[in-house]
Amino acid sequence: MPEAIIExxxxxxxxGDVEALRxxxxxxxxxxxxxxxxxxxxxxxxxxxxxxxxxxxTSGEARVFGRRVSDSVASIEIRRDAAFVGxxxxxxxxxxxxxxxxxxxxxxxxxxxxxxxYYLATFGIAPAMKVKTLSRGMRTGLAxxxxxxxxxxxxxxxxxxxGLDPAxxxxxxxxxxxxxxxxxxxxxxxxxxIAEVEQVADRVVIIDRGRTTITAALDDLRAQYRRIHxxxxxxAPAPVFRAKGVERMHRDGRVLTVLASAxxxxxxxxxxxxxxxxxxxxxxxxxxxxxxxSGVEG
Amino acid sequence: xxxYKAWLETxxxxxxxxxxxxxxACGAVLDYPAIARLNASVSTIxxxxxxxxxxxxxAETQRTYRGFIWFQWYRQNLVQTWTILAVLLGSGGLMGxxxxxxxxxxxxxxxxxxxxxxxxxxxxxxxxxLAVIPSLLIPLLSPAVGEHYxxxxxxVHSMSLFLGGSLxxxxxxxxxxxxxxxxxPMLITCAIALSQTLVGALAGLPxxxxxxxxxAESYFRAGQIPWVGLGLAVTTGFLMLYAGIxxxxxxxx
Numbered sequence: 001m002p003e004a005i006i007e008x009x010x011x012x013x014x015x016g017d018v019e020a021l022r023x024x025x026x027x028x029x030x031x032x033x034x035x036x037x038x039x040x041x042x043x044x045x046x047x048x049x050x051x052x053x054x055x056x057x058t059s060g061e062a063r064v065f066g067r068r069v070s071d072s073v074a075s076i077e078i079r080r081d082a083a084f085v086g087x088x089x090x091x092x093x094x095x096x097x098x099x100x101x102x103x104x105x106x107x108x109x110x111x112x113x114x115x116x117x118y119y120l121a122t123f124g125i126a127p128a129m130k131v132k133t134l135s136r137g138m139r140t141g142l143a144x145x146x147x148x149x150x151x152x153x154x155x156x157x158x159x160x161x162x163g164l165d166p167a168x169x170x171x172x173x174x175x176x177x178x179x180x181x182x183x184x185x186x187x188x189x190x191x192x193x194i195a196e197v198e199q200v201a202d203r204v205v206i207i208d209r210g211r212t213t214i215t216a217a218l219d220d221l222r223a224q225y226r227r228i229h230x231x232x233x234x235x236a237p238a239p240v241f242r243a244k245g246v247e248r249m250h251r252d253g254r255v256l257t258v259l260a261s262a263x264x265x266x267x268x269x270x271x272x273x274x275x276x277x278x279x280x281x282x283x284x285x286x287x288x289x290x291x292x293x294s295g296v297e298g
Numbered sequence: 299x300x301x302y303k304a305w306l307e308t309x310x311x312x313x314x315x316x317x318x319x320x321x322x323a324c325g326a327v328l329d330y331p332a333i334a335r336l337n338a339s340v341s342t343i344x345x346x347x348x349x350x351x352x353x354x355x356x357a358e359t360q361r362t363y364r365g366f367i368w369f370q371w372y373r374q375n376l377v378q379t380w381t382i383l384a385v386l387l388g389s390g391g392l393m394g395x396x397x398x399x400x401x402x403x404x405x406x407x408x409x410x411x412x413x414x415x416x417x418x419x420x421x422x423x424x425x426x427x428l429a430v431i432p433s434l435l436i437p438l439l440s441p442a443v444g445e446h447y448x449x450x451x452x453x454v455h456s457m458s459l460f461l462g463g464s465l466x467x468x469x470x471x472x473x474x475x476x477x478x479x480x481x482x483p484m485l486i487t488c489a490i491a492l493s494q495t496l497v498g499a500l501a502g503l504p505x506x507x508x509x510x511x512x513x514a515e516s517y518f519r520a521g522q523i524p525w526v527g528l529g530l531a532v533t534t535g536f537l538m539l540y541a542g543i544x545x546x547x548x549x550x551x
Contacts, residue, residue, distance in 0.1 A: 049401075049550075049551070052404070052405060053404070054401060054404050054405075054550070054551045055550040055551065056548075056550065072409065072410075072547070073409075076407050076408065076409055077407070079405060079406060079407040079408075080407035083405070084401075084405035086401045086402070086405075090399050090400070090401045090402040091399065091402055092303065092306070092399050092402065092403075093399065094306055094307065095303075095306060099302075099306070102299065103299045103302070103303060104406070106299040107299075107406050107407050107408065
């Protein structure tokens with residue numbers, strides 16, 4: 001197992017009466033491209049801000065590169081090795097592209113000028129342009145240039161493709177994948193776009209209402225999650241399965257549907273004792289898994 | 299680069315303020331011959347009450363060139379305009395929390411203390427320049443109206459304005475650490491500052507003491523630099539700056 005670049009244990013964050021994080025735990029391993037999924041208000045942005053020292057957790061602990069994020073000195077060291085792209089792509093609007101690049105590069109001695117030229121050309125951004133005049137796509141492109149060229153070991157991206165057209169989204173995702181492949185960078189990115197997470201991520205962390213519901217490799221999720229349909233010749237029974245992995249059951253007339261997160265064979269075996277007329281086992285998409293783990297009826 | 303960023307954030311407020319103050323300084327000197335003629339033609343001012351007393355004192359003070367410059371420039375135009383600029387440069391500026399660019403600045407490998415400290419130091423340097431540069435025009439232009447104004451006097455008044463008035467900058471800086479917007483710190487500090495420098499002076503209220511310190515009235519009248527008032531203002535201002543930076547260091551963004 002590669003080393004954990006990000007580790008969070010039982011993180012809690014409250015704003016007055018509102019609990020944004022309620023004991024969130026997760027880990028992200030070196031070299032992975034980890035998607036961070038959750039509904040609006042699930043606590044994704046709060047988690048990312050805590051990892052970068054922009055917020056302090058109410059309780060619990062998080063470490064990045066083994067350093068405690070709530071230690072202000074350690075947090076500076078974390079940011080020396082990590083890059084952040086915020087959801088709204090916050091930049092200094094009063095600067096030119098060249099200015100904001102010079103400003104950022106000044107903090108990173110390992111700045112990659114070759115990548116800077118390459119990505120500026122890829123995203124069609126002229127150095128003399130004012131940041132405030134950039135289109136949404138160009139702004140995202142510039143934010144990525146600033147993140148990728150600093151040679152960071154970790155990229156933390158909050159909704160990197162939000163508001164972009166499909167072509168630009170694809171360009172951004174491809175840039176990320178290429179970069180990870182060439183620079184051995186770890187990427188932790190939040191997204192609402194399940195399809196894009198499926199496209200590029202090798203691991204996913206799904207959270208719901210401030211708690212982690214799933215942390216797993218995407219391939220493992222695809223291999224383990226199954227939907228099992230038992231069809232009976234009369235009304236379906238309401239069994240209690242002893243086998244582990246039953247996430248949800250649903251009865252509809254003669255059909256009993258079981259969503260399994262693991263051990264589908266054992267559940268099928270146990271279900272056959274109820275004498276169904278047929279049993280059908282089908283794979284489950286990440287979207288269905290996400291909806292299930294977020295408590296949304298599929 | 300943090301200094302460059304702070305300069306870019308404040309340069310228009312500074313440059314416009316500098317231009318306005320330089321125009322005012324030229325106007326103050328070049329207006330003197332007309333005001334002197336007007337003063338000479340008025341023998342007595344017969345107005346009742348507190349306002350009448352203030353008008354008589356003002357007219358009496360301005361019978362000399364030194365008195366005219368102190369009253370028009372150091373006690374009115376400069377102190378009021380500079381105070382507004384101090385509030386503008388102190389407001390909203392810690393890191394532009396509400397604009398979102400704060401997140402970009404905070405993602406850099408630099409401490410919040412340094413981010414806020416550089417921002418504050420840049421604005422204070424600009425305020426020092428705003429207190430000194432326009433005032434230097436007074437001794438430079440005085441020969442044009444056949445008068446002389448000492449550089450030493452200019453230095454004492456400029457430094458008194460800067461040291462005393464930085465209190466308002468510090469208050470705006472502190473409020474900006476608490477509020478996410480530009481307007482609330484600016485309006486609250488402006489209200490307090492104007493009540494000190496303008497309304498307080500007109501009404502003769504005791505809290506216009508701040509105006510006396512900023513304009514170094516004791517130096518003008520008796521050659522005594524207001525050390526106690528300046529010391530208190532600097533100490534209070536430092537504590538407010540310290541508190542502002544401490545709040546930035548602890549708060550969530």
